[in-house]
Amino acid sequence: MVIMGRVASAFGIKGWLKIQPFSEYVDSLLGYKTWYLGHENGPWRAVTVVQCETHDKTLAVQFPDCPDRTAAEKLKGLLIAVPRSSLPEQEEGEYYWADLIGMSVINEAGETLGTVAELLETGANDVLIVKGSGPDVLIPFLKNVIKHVDVTAKTIQVNWLADY
Numbered sequence: 001m002v003i004m005g006r007v008a009s010a011f012g013i014k015g016w017l018k019i020q021p022f023s024e025y026v027d028s029l030l031g032y033k034t035w036y037l038g039h040e041n042g043p044w045r046a047v048t049v050v051q052c053e054t055h056d057k058t059l060a061v062q063f064p065d066c067p068d069r070t071a072a073e074k075l076k077g078l079l080i081a082v083p084r085s086s087l088p089e090q091e092e093g094e095y096y097w098a099d100l101i102g103m104s105v106i107n108e109a110g111e112t113l114g115t116v117a118e119l120l121e122t123g124a125n126d127v128l129i130v131k132g133s134g135p136d137v138l139i140p141f142l143k144n145v146i147k148h149v150d151v152t153a154k155t156i157q158v159n160w161l162a163d164y
Contacts (some may be wrong), residue, residue, distance in 0.1 A: 001036060001044060001081035003098050004029055010072035011060050017072050019059040019080060022098045024121060027054050029080070036081045044081060095149060097126075103154045105130045105139065108147065111162050113137050128156070137164070 005021040021029055029035065030052055038044035051062045066072050087096065097119050105113040105128065114132025119141070126141040139145060139160050148157040 002084045002087060002096060003040065003079050003081045003101070004035075005059075005080040005098075007037070007075045007078045007080065008058065009076055010069045013069045014062070015066040015068050015072050016060050016062050017066065017075060018055075019061055020057075021059060022101050022118070024097050024119070024126070026057055026059065029059060029082075030054075032082050032086065034082075036083075037075065037078045038081070040079060095151070099151055100128070100149070100156070103149075103156050105137075105156045105158055105160075107158050107160050107162065109161070113139075113158070113160065113162060116156070137162075 004023055005019050008018045008020045010016070011018040019029070023029065032049075034046050034048055036044040037047050047063045047065070049061055050064050053060045066075065090096065100116050100119065103116050105116060107113060112132070114130040114137060116128050117131040117136070118129045120127040120129060120138075128139040128141055130137040130139060137160075139158055145159050146156060147159055148155075150156075
């Protein structure tokens with residue numbers, strides 16, 4: 001499973017949910033009729049998307065077994081995933097945003113800057129938002145800054161100082 005977002009909150013009174021996508025494009029999840037809800041280590045349960053709309057940087061969705069706000073509030077915090085086999089193949093040096101979230105970021109001096117909390121699309125380049133012990137660190141996702149991404153070890157090595 002690839003985690004593609006999370007249930008942020010209930011949306012309205014008719015069982016709709018606000019979804020925070022973990023993808024480059026807000027509407028990336030719209031191509032999947034079946035999503036999986038659960039926690040990072042499972043268990044996952046399949047849900048069918050009845051309706052889905054984009055709202056700025058979030059999605060509003062409705063599932064058939066979520067008839068009202070009370071039911072929707074019980075789903076808050078659950079993660080949304082799709083099977084990795086349903087995603088298109090990536091080219092060398094390309095990464096799914098969902099795979100980068102949660103990775104440790106370490107600079108060339110060996111200092112751990114924190115973990116990737118989210119990514120931003122700025123138009124010029126994507127930006128990693130790294131949460132650590134201090135203020136958030138914003139790191140541009142550029143070849144001269146991102147030195148190595150190890151998906152297996154869940155680490156990103158960067159040419160970036162801790163006090164930038």
